[in-house]
Amino acid sequence: MLFKVEMTVNIPSSLPAAQAEEIKAKEKAYSQQLQREGKWLHIWRVVGQYANVSLFDVKDNQELHEILTGLPLFPYMEISVQPLCQHPSSIYVEKQ
Amino acid sequence: MLFKVEMTVNIPSSLPAAQAEEIKAKEKAYSQQLQREGKWLHIWRVVGQYANVSLFDVKDNQELHEILTGLPLFPYMEISVQPLCQHPSSIYVEKQ
Amino acid sequence: MLFKVEMTVNIPSSLPAAQAEEIKAKEKAYSQQLQREGKWLHIWRVVGQYANVSLFDVKDNQELHEILTGLPLFPYMEISVQPLCQHPSSIYVEKQ
Amino acid sequence: MLFKVEMTVNIPSSLPAAQAEEIKAKEKAYSQQLQREGKWLHIWRVVGQYANVSLFDVKDNQELHEILTGLPLFPYMEISVQPLCQHPSSIYVEKQ
Amino acid sequence: MLFKVEMTVNIPSSLPAAQAEEIKAKEKAYSQQLQREGKWLHIWRVVGQYANVSLFDVKDNQELHEILTGLPLFPYMEISVQPLCQHPSSIYVEKQ
Amino acid sequence: MLFKVEMTVNIPSSLPAAQAEEIKAKEKAYSQQLQREGKWLHIWRVVGQYANVSLFDVKDNQELHEILTGLPLFPYMEISVQPLCQHPSSIYVEKQ
Amino acid sequence: MLFKVEMTVNIPSSLPAAQAEEIKAKEKAYSQQLQREGKWLHIWRVVGQYANVSLFDVKDNQELHEILTGLPLFPYMEISVQPLCQHPSSIYVEKQ
Amino acid sequence: MLFKVEMTVNIPSSLPAAQAEEIKAKEKAYSQQLQREGKWLHIWRVVGQYANVSLFDVKDNQELHEILTGLPLFPYMEISVQPLCQHPSSIYVEKQ
Amino acid sequence: MLFKVEMTVNIPSSLPAAQAEEIKAKEKAYSQQLQREGKWLHIWRVVGQYANVSLFDVKDNQELHEILTGLPLFPYMEISVQPLCQHPSSIYVEKQ
Amino acid sequence: MLFKVEMTVNIPSSLPAAQAEEIKAKEKAYSQQLQREGKWLHIWRVVGQYANVSLFDVKDNQELHEILTGLPLFPYMEISVQPLCQHPSSIYVEKQ
Numbered sequence: 001m002l003f004k005v006e007m008t009v010n011i012p013s014s015l016p017a018a019q020a021e022e023i024k025a026k027e028k029a030y031s032q033q034l035q036r037e038g039k040w041l042h043i044w045r046v047v048g049q050y051a052n053v054s055l056f057d058v059k060d061n062q063e064l065h066e067i068l069t070g071l072p073l074f075p076y077m078e079i080s081v082q083p084l085c086q087h088p089s090s091i092y093v094e095k096q
Numbered sequence: 097m098l099f100k101v102e103m104t105v106n107i108p109s110s111l112p113a114a115q116a117e118e119i120k121a122k123e124k125a126y127s128q129q130l131q132r133e134g135k136w137l138h139i140w141r142v143v144g145q146y147a148n149v150s151l152f153d154v155k156d157n158q159e160l161h162e163i164l165t166g167l168p169l170f171p172y173m174e175i176s177v178q179p180l181c182q183h184p185s186s187i188y189v190e191k192q
Numbered sequence: 193m194l195f196k197v198e199m200t201v202n203i204p205s206s207l208p209a210a211q212a213e214e215i216k217a218k219e220k221a222y223s224q225q226l227q228r229e230g231k232w233l234h235i236w237r238v239v240g241q242y243a244n245v246s247l248f249d250v251k252d253n254q255e256l257h258e259i260l261t262g263l264p265l266f267p268y269m270e271i272s273v274q275p276l277c278q279h280p281s282s283i284y285v286e287k288q
Numbered sequence: 289m290l291f292k293v294e295m296t297v298n299i300p301s302s303l304p305a306a307q308a309e310e311i312k313a314k315e316k317a318y319s320q321q322l323q324r325e326g327k328w329l330h331i332w333r334v335v336g337q338y339a340n341v342s343l344f345d346v347k348d349n350q351e352l353h354e355i356l357t358g359l360p361l362f363p364y365m366e367i368s369v370q371p372l373c374q375h376p377s378s379i380y381v382e383k384q
Numbered sequence: 385m386l387f388k389v390e391m392t393v394n395i396p397s398s399l400p401a402a403q404a405e406e407i408k409a410k411e412k413a414y415s416q417q418l419q420r421e422g423k424w425l426h427i428w429r430v431v432g433q434y435a436n437v438s439l440f441d442v443k444d445n446q447e448l449h450e451i452l453t454g455l456p457l458f459p460y461m462e463i464s465v466q467p468l469c470q471h472p473s474s475i476y477v478e479k480q
Numbered sequence: 481m482l483f484k485v486e487m488t489v490n491i492p493s494s495l496p497a498a499q500a501e502e503i504k505a506k507e508k509a510y511s512q513q514l515q516r517e518g519k520w521l522h523i524w525r526v527v528g529q530y531a532n533v534s535l536f537d538v539k540d541n542q543e544l545h546e547i548l549t550g551l552p553l554f555p556y557m558e559i560s561v562q563p564l565c566q567h568p569s570s571i572y573v574e575k576q
Numbered sequence: 577m578l579f580k581v582e583m584t585v586n587i588p589s590s591l592p593a594a595q596a597e598e599i600k601a602k603e604k605a606y607s608q609q610l611q612r613e614g615k616w617l618h619i620w621r622v623v624g625q626y627a628n629v630s631l632f633d634v635k636d637n638q639e640l641h642e643i644l645t646g647l648p649l650f651p652y653m654e655i656s657v658q659p660l661c662q663h664p665s666s667i668y669v670e671k672q
Numbered sequence: 673m674l675f676k677v678e679m680t681v682n683i684p685s686s687l688p689a690a691q692a693e694e695i696k697a698k699e700k701a702y703s704q705q706l707q708r709e710g711k712w713l714h715i716w717r718v719v720g721q722y723a724n725v726s727l728f729d730v731k732d733n734q735e736l737h738e739i740l741t742g743l744p745l746f747p748y749m750e751i752s753v754q755p756l757c758q759h760p761s762s763i764y765v766e767k768q
Numbered sequence: 769m770l771f772k773v774e775m776t777v778n779i780p781s782s783l784p785a786a787q788a789e790e791i792k793a794k795e796k797a798y799s800q801q802l803q804r805e806g807k808w809l810h811i812w813r814v815v816g817q818y819a820n821v822s823l824f825d826v827k828d829n830q831e832l833h834e835i836l837t838g839l840p841l842f843p844y845m846e847i848s849v850q851p852l853c854q855h856p857s858s859i860y861v862e863k864q
Numbered sequence: 865m866l867f868k869v870e871m872t873v874n875i876p877s878s879l880p881a882a883q884a885e886e887i888k889a890k891e892k893a894y895s896q897q898l899q900r901e902g903k904w905l906h907i908w909r910v911v912g913q914y915a916n917v918s919l920f921d922v923k924d925n926q927e928l929h930e931i932l933t934g935l936p937l938f939p940y941m942e943i944s945v946q947p948l949c950q951h952p953s954s955i956y957v958e959k960q
Contacts, residue, residue: 109267143257143273144261144271144273145271
């Protein structure tokens, strides 16, 4: 099942820089692992923002929730989730 | 260059049904032609809405504007455009 | 999979009353059929509004989209969809 | 009487982790006690958010207010309340 | 039980003036009957608006919904409902 | 002259608890004094919120401003003010 | 008593031009009469809008409501009202 | 040239009281000097808010910007600026 | 004096196409005349919208208002105006 | 390619003044270097705000993102980006 997820990151200035870098490194590894598993289909940077637009392909709502709350940057993110499905004009067959 | 485009369709009830169907058929053909040309990379239906989330890969802003204003449903759409670029965590190399 | 869906109905005054009544009768039958099938788990009226709050339990996003766009009142509704899942404090086990 | 209540939790980073865990444990016990008493009918997690959608069945407005302000996490929550009632299309008879 | 209700009236210019006057006369009679019954405790005009702020004292949510949807002007109103209860600083005892 | 005033309280967690309690006690006494003087006609608690809906009957705008800015909790409040007047459907004669 | 009032005019295209001109002429005469009486202290045009910012000095809320609902353009206006009073830094003494 | 300016003050609780008082005293002197020079035509207090509505008569945009950013309270203010001009119904001739 | 002006055009479907084309032709001539006079410094199309972002250099607020309300498409436009001035980092000297 | 970018600066009061001045000096040099390179075409101050409206002419989305996230004040800015293109009424030929 497909979901568009938009994430905006707000790291508080009170977080020590070294700790922030460590969390970002974990975030990158976590994201790339899910990309390799085919669950995080796309991740694009929003121009001029510390934010991304992503596409997820998951088994169900529960799995998406666990992936998102497992993000190392989750405590510092605003997240919005939008369920998507096959568009009748698409020339591709999306996974359901 | 990549852009996320969100389109919401509002066809007024005053438009005759036959004319609406003709416009929708043209819209589908127009969209599929651009998908085949590799300019309209993705189109997903938003669940519960007469709306879509799309990804475009175009040469420049001007080309995107011409594609969008050329949509047969353009007069009946609300459109929002967001420029995207490569995300440092992506395992893929996006086109610029 | 569980989704909260909120629907607000705006029937234009230009719709003949008899036609409006016919659509509403179809809407009721359609809703009750889905309730009996166990897909439309709850429907509550919002106090003071021509609107409802509903819970759906569907196989996937695609099924929810088909149910919602099949509503006889769909052309006259504003709809918002929110994916839900098991809450760790719930004493019940929700369907995924 | 039925109410939809939406709660979003924002625990400040200045709250010591041990204290936060203690409050969350109390919150869970408090919620489950009210679920067993039949006052907190449903609690669902919102996908991707530290938030829930809940249904309450209470005697009156005053009781709902006391339940909500008694939540151990109340000082860290944004809460919205919406009164609901029987929907004419529902195949169930809701409590008033 | 107490509820604050705010109502804003938008009568479309397409409604014949005589019919509008008839509906307004029915609205006034309907409102005054409920005031005399002690269910519509207060109604104030909002300065510079075709709108009111009202207080209702009803048995339950269902009764409030029936009163509001029974308003002769209901099809032309935007309505918002807010449940209220006793304030600890009030020197009066409100009805629950 | 009548005004609806809505107040929402946000006491920062940095305020010592004893000081917060002292301010709340002063607030209650201040409010009850104005209620006894007939200037603060009503105060209702908003269900699920640290907020109230109030009605004031004051000589003029200046008096209302002085009452509101004199609230012991004023520095911690968001306040909105709406001027009201006699509604033609009211069966009561409001003070001007 | 002083009030800032902001008015935005939306004359529907269905109103015959002659009738619109007649209403605007009445509006101008009505406004100028109130300016001469010292009740409508100021009226400024908002640059680029069919809108104004105005200052009123009235006896009470009721008088302001009657003035505003008596505007010939009232059925075509959005109006917002904000009560004002003496500012401690003003070198002038405002009427209360 | 005329501008409506609305200013809302938010002094953080971390600012020492003596320093806040000093800034407010400077603000008052600064405002009164500009009023005497005929540049700050009006300043009104918004009822129930630490905010004002003001009218400025300045030579050009640059002068208005310098006046506003020179306010001793500028770092603690939210400011909105709206250009105004002569209204055709005004019985006065405004300065351009 | 510099102003950023944003214009969004909404031509109602009830306007006959020939009349709409005539208004658009007049709009173009009007805009180009003002560009040649050096008053309309820039006009850019917003990608995917029937809208523009413009820069004006005018003598005063009054002149800007007359230019904008003289636009042949003015009755079909939403317009927002923002006064600008010299930025201290600019390597150019803007006209005041 | 042209983009309108709006930037609003919020420097937290916790940042030492000397450090803030150093960042602002770097920001100015960075901005002027990009202006000289012809990438940052315009920068205007918004009247009454610590904010600017800017025009950028860049090779692609990626370059714009790198320029914006490289701003010394980036961590303290809210940024909005709007892609622009040639307007058919413009008497100039914009770069694509």
